[in-house]
Amino acid sequence: MNEMEIPGKLIAVEGLDGSGKSTQIHLLYQWLVGLGVKVFFSEWNSSGIVKGATRRGKKKHLLTPTTFSLIHATDFADRYERQILPMLKAGYIVLCDRYMFTSFARDGVRGCDPRWLRRMYGFAKRPDVVFYFRLPLEAALGRILDGRTQLKYFEAGMDIGLSPDIEESFTIFQGKVKEQYDTMIDEFGFHVVDATKPIPAQQEVVRTYIDDNMDLSGFRRRVVR
């Protein structure tokens, strides 16, 4: 099926942990639902069947950069082929909290070959728009390190031995992830949102962009529930 036959729209949000992207996509979802639009939400690393293996691997620290990457690709493929693509074909607006770019950034930092990663995810449709919630590293770190009680092993990049101290490892890892995201702005044409702005102001940017670029009337539900 070529692009012409996919009537739905695919919107993804990307950004560092603590960038506030999940909040923004939640608000976007609420807005679209309120407008009576057919909308579906999908989250990174959430497919039921592969979740067991992911959890086991993470708990026992069995994962290498390659298998870490592959298991997330497996999870993604499962969600993509069973939900995301059918929804798009059925004319839904699909919202993704993280997409393949998360893998490009994190797995790239872990040493996976960038071309290998891009080919692996080559089967998936590129989003119609990617909102990149960008903020200075210190701000993102502050939000995570102040708020959450415990950092997770892989989240902090402890597996690649950046530092034995988990907070320091997290800091270095996030810095490298940010570099990867920043280089992808041009490569994939990310729409950059200033994540230091107040939440409603950021949401305004997102909604305006969508209003200007998509004809939402075409996505209304035919049957009112």
Add this chain to the structure above:
Amino acid sequence: MKNKKFYGHALPGMDPDTLSGMLVVIEGPDSSGRTTQIELLSGWLERMGYAVARVGLNRSKLVAPALAKAKEGNVLSPRTMSLFYATDFYDQLENTIIPALNAGYVVLSDRYIYTLMARDLVRGADSAWVESLYSMAIIPDAVYFLMASTKSLVERSLTVNLSLDYWESGMDIGISRDWYDSFVRYQRVLRSKYRDLQDKFGFEMLNANRSVKTIQRDLRGRIETVLREIYR
């Protein structure tokens, strides 16, 4: 010692120069007698003083249980299955094959990326995609493919298991509702994919329609040559 190479780029954090052992792959469809031959080779090599490690598909600690469960329900798409199998493969490559090669073992692999690739190709995967996926696999020192006629595969499978395997019959693809018919047709397509792969990756084909003893003698003769090259 001969340096090991990868099909594409090396695994992250991997130095191929440290791999001193020998990687031998026995390929072939189910019921072609692979396991029996590996069993015999393993004993023979150990008697000669070589340390042997055996690996196979779908044996990784990481995903094997989840894979088994997924196969039971047949709910995952072919693409998801491909990636799941690739995860299983790389887990074993990094956690079993590479450490064993580092320690100078002879690694006997009961199938390798070729079976995984052939299965994916039969199910419609793009060959460039599949090849890229497995591009970090180590190039084996030798690959022997046991080629048996479909008729003898059916017979052996029925004698041993009293039934045909759902996956080895390609029942998930829906070629035919008739189990026997599906097996025959699936194995035929698989064989043509193996042939394409043989052209590309150059493995040695062995006639498996011979006695266990004859095949074993054939294998040992070929392996001895490679052994001399690597452990000299």
